[in-house]
Amino acid sequence: MDQPLLLPDRLKKRNDPIDPMIKKRFFVKRAFFLPLCISLHRSAMQHWRQYINRQPQEYMQSLYPSSVSADMIVVIPCLDEPDLHETIHSLLACDRPDAEVLVAVICNAGEDVAKESVMQNRITYQQTLLLAQSLDEKGMTLCPLLFEQLPRKHAGVGLARKIGMDLAIQHFLTHEKEHGVIVSLDADCTVSPHFLTAIQDAFSTSKQLNATLHGFAHRTRGDDPEMEYAIRQYESYLTYFSRMLQQSGFPWYWHTIGSTFAVSAKAYVKTGGMGRQQGGEDFYFLQKVFALGHIKELPDAKVYPLARFSDRIPFGTGPALQKILEEPDKVMKVYSRRSFRELTVLFSLIDHFFRMSNQQIIAALDVLNPTLVEFLYENNIMEMLADCKRNSATLTTFRKRFFHHFNAFRIIKYLNHVHPYPFAFEKITEVTG
Template sequence: MLPTRIVKYLRNRGIQGPWRITGCPEGGFAGAVVIPALAESGHLFATLRSLAENPPGLLSRFLVLVVVNNRKDAPGADKGDNRVTLERLENGDRAFGGLRLAWVDAATKGLELPPGTGGVGLARKIGFDLALTRLDFTGSDPILVALDGDTLVQPDYLSALVRHFGDSQAGGAVIPFRHQPGRTPEESEAIHRYELFLRGYVLGLSTAGSPYAFHTVGSAMACTASAYAGMGGMNTRVAAEDFYFLQQMKKTFGVQGVQGTVVHPSSRSSHRVPFGTGRSVSRLLSGEESAVLFYRPECFSILGRWLSLVEECLDEEGTVIRSRAQGISPHLGEYLDRCRFIEGWEKLRRNSRGGTALRAAFHAWFDGLRTLKLVHHLSDGPFPRGDSRVLLPPLLESAGLDPNRDPDAQLSLLRRIQSAPPPS
């Protein structure tokens, strides 16, 4: 029997449609790994084989749910590839026989995703919402895990997740990641550059003291079922669904980093969505050097001073904070006016009792998106983006790290630092 909070979520915000779980008939799982798959017949089964290398005792406790999906207006090649995937799932495969494997057909005529709005966000939501009905809520809070159909995991994947949620007070989690090597030297160079860009941004947020200093990679995130329902479930965005999901999770139930495993997303190029890993790799491979440029340390310095200013001024009026922000940077002041900060701050003050509540309300208002937009505003103005060999060393130094100019050394360092537990 599902808890009232889960029933209420499914009734009010759960997915509505013709989709059903096929395959594994079991229930009472401690968690579910949900894998959206669009034209992934050449990669999905390697993902499943990597999952099958986890301990049998844990595999028996987790439902693995593949959501084979395409929009009604998808290219014929994608639809044909999905038919191959569905046939292979239906026929079974001994290579991953230890999995409690099920799937959702969101690809066959009459079950396809709607044009325009159908994408990875909707596919994840279908999987998560349907998986809720197969979970065991009588003991520990069950776990929902997001994976992709071209991502590989390690044999310690499930054990690390179970251990993490056994100790964590946060409802959400991000998992360390490291992209797979490219199929060619050029592809490897492109994915290394893009991953370094992601890591440089998170490093900058960390040095600034931002509470949003964590990676938002769709194949490397998880949450408890109660937190999922409590924060409103997965959004249905065609792209950046992971960013918005984790941002909302941070605001409501918190996000912490998992330790003890690494997931390995694909490095291949793609044109499915207008931004993100696949599109950036594709642009770099086509010779577009400006596809991935790095933010200047000054952007994060201004961000850090702004966050510190707010912390110092929790008892002040918005006009006072706005005036002092002008002294940090007139470009910061300009951005705050664009965000209507003074009006927003006074509303936060009226609705918050005490400094702790106001601080939390501010960080919910000045969230990951507003943070990113500030960095973009500064980058489009006085601090243009540039090469990692020039811009990352001073940022590394400000974080107390080796200011190496070599991109490979920078990536190796940040992979190690950002996969390690924070100092106590």
């Protein structure tokens, strides 16, 4: 039986005769677009099912509760976090969005994790489970899951985040939530009161949105002036790095912090899902998402990570803080402004490369800084440009493909190549005024 036709308001005013041609066109449009929408929906669901079937099935056995039909799932990896309750209570205190929210805590431990950390995980899991069972909050569900003896080769925050997010896709697939949203958070964070509503509003306003990036401000515990000074320097560096990338002409200049983004389920599957790197998984994943476009910054959806040391990952906030405090003057050293200006010159040539012959490209490269030129040839710049030309009918496509090759990972390789020679590192206090 057909669903009742809902005419637009302008066609159902009292005593307003409906033009037969207008009514006919309305029926024709509905008859065309409704089957098309159903077909696209089924295609998306099939793609998600294929994605889930490709994942290690041993991690897909612990499902989120089927009694809940979540629109938004907050994924929190957790390893040896006795203060997780601060994060959970911060989320519970949030303004409630017009959506069903599920908070998934992924308690995880690898084969070689210390016994004390495993025991703390079990305590955290049991405490969170008790809270989940007693929770009586409309529109909010808490779900802790426990994973132990994860393989040494992959165990870490990347795998934990991936498990939680893959399970979110499984949940959205089961409940046919094509517009589901996955929020990435960490177990040392608190959030602003309108954190959830800001994210939900952004995704509900634009169905094309692939990701949101959230504001952040690290917090410190107790009276620790050195730690406070170090973390403010690190935040200044993140802002500086993003600004310099933007000024250079790089299109995907946003910060890549694991606790400060949300992604649509569609974009998550389209990019192949979260990686299982033991550090930097957020960086690699977000670079793929950025390339899809339709990214929105939500500076008022604030996240407050805890500034602390950490030896779990080789880079990130914890190692950066340690390095700052090991400096004799306790001041962070950063990539120089000159190194970014050289990138600006390179990127200004992209449009010209599209129309140049190989001989012209070689001549154009000769005007660049010799160390940058050396780096470009070591990284097969001519083959890269040839690939861009072969696969690009338009300048827009050429530019996008160029930055697919010369991505943020390659930029960091370049920056490491040119520091400390010929470009010396600069103090963060000098480059930010």
